[in-house]
Amino acid sequence: MAVWYDLAITKANVLAALRLSATDIDVPRIDQAIPTAVAAIEQEVDRVDPLPGPPPPADLQFVLDAASVGAYHMLATVATIGAGAQAAPMIPGTPFDLLRDLRWMLLPYKQGWTV
DSSP states (O other): OOOOSOHHHHHHHHHHHHTOOTTOTTHHHHHHHHHHHHHHHHHHHOOSSOOSOSSOOHHHHHHHHHHHHHHHHHHHHHOBTTTBOOOOOOOTTSTTOTTTTTGGGGGGGOOOOOO
C-alpha cells in the first residue's frame, strides 16, 4: 500500500503524547511502534484505493498517533530484559488490540467488508 502518513509528523506527535524528547532512550521502540500501528490500520480498513495523504486527514492522523502509543506500550509489555522488544500478535478484542477503542473512527475509510 502507498505511504499515506508522514513519519516525521507521526513520530513528533507520539513523542509529544508520551512527553519524551527526540533523544530519549525509547525512540527506537517508537520507531517500531509506528509501523505496527500502520499495519493494524491498513489491515482494518482493507482498501483497494490508497488512504488519503500524506498528510492524512486529522481523524486518521489521530488514530495513527493513538495506535502508535498503544503499540509502544504493547512492545514494552512483551519486551524481555536483554532480548529487546518483540511484536505480539494483534487479536481483535484482546488487550493488545491496538484499534479496540479507535475502530469506529476508521469506518469512513473502510472499503473491504468481509463476512
